[in-house]
Amino acid sequence: MREEELYERVYTVVRLIPSGRVATYGQVAAVVGPPCDAREVGGAMAALRYQRVDPPVPWQRVINAQGRVSTQGLEQQHLLEEEGVVFDEKGRTDLGRFGWEGPDEGWAEANGFHALPESLRFKSGAEQLSLF
DNA sequence: GTGATGACGATAT
DNA sequence: TATATCGCCATCA
Secondary structure, eight states, X not given: OHHHHHHHHHHHXXXXXXXXXXXXXXXXXXXXXXXXXXXXXHHHHHHTTTOOOSSOOOGGGEEOTTSSOOSSSSHHHHHHHHTTOOBOTTSOBOHHHHBOOOSOHHHHHHTTOOOOOGGGOOOOHHHHHHHO
16 A cells, blocks of 8 residues: 555646646656655556546656657647647757746645755746846 | 566766 | 666566
8 A cells, every 4th residue: 555655646746737837757756755766757657547546647747857758649749738838849848938846835845745956947048038 | 586677867978 | 969878766577
């Protein structure tokens, strides 16, 4: 019952990602906390193909650190585009603009999760420029 | 118990 | 920018 809880924690975190935003496997793993790394998140997402859970998990919002979807078809990318996420012609998205900023820190603290480390918050050059 | 595997990440070249 | 390597850790055969 312990192992399932790890995946359940992963699903809980993924459900926090708002529509129109994307999070990397590493970000989700960081919020869940050890012993969980990016591969566990990938495994948890893959498990959704074999069994559905409810409430539903917005698995399409989890992508790799390179800003690309890790699934084969264009299904995932298409779903995200419908949510407003923009991909370039090479299938990459700007994590600085669409990347998740992490869960509410108070919520995370109260529920046994971690806040997203500054090192995992992607900031685009465009954002820095627009700040000026 | 042991080894192979995976919707990954960071670093080096 | 793209490819190659190694590290990572729960699962599964």
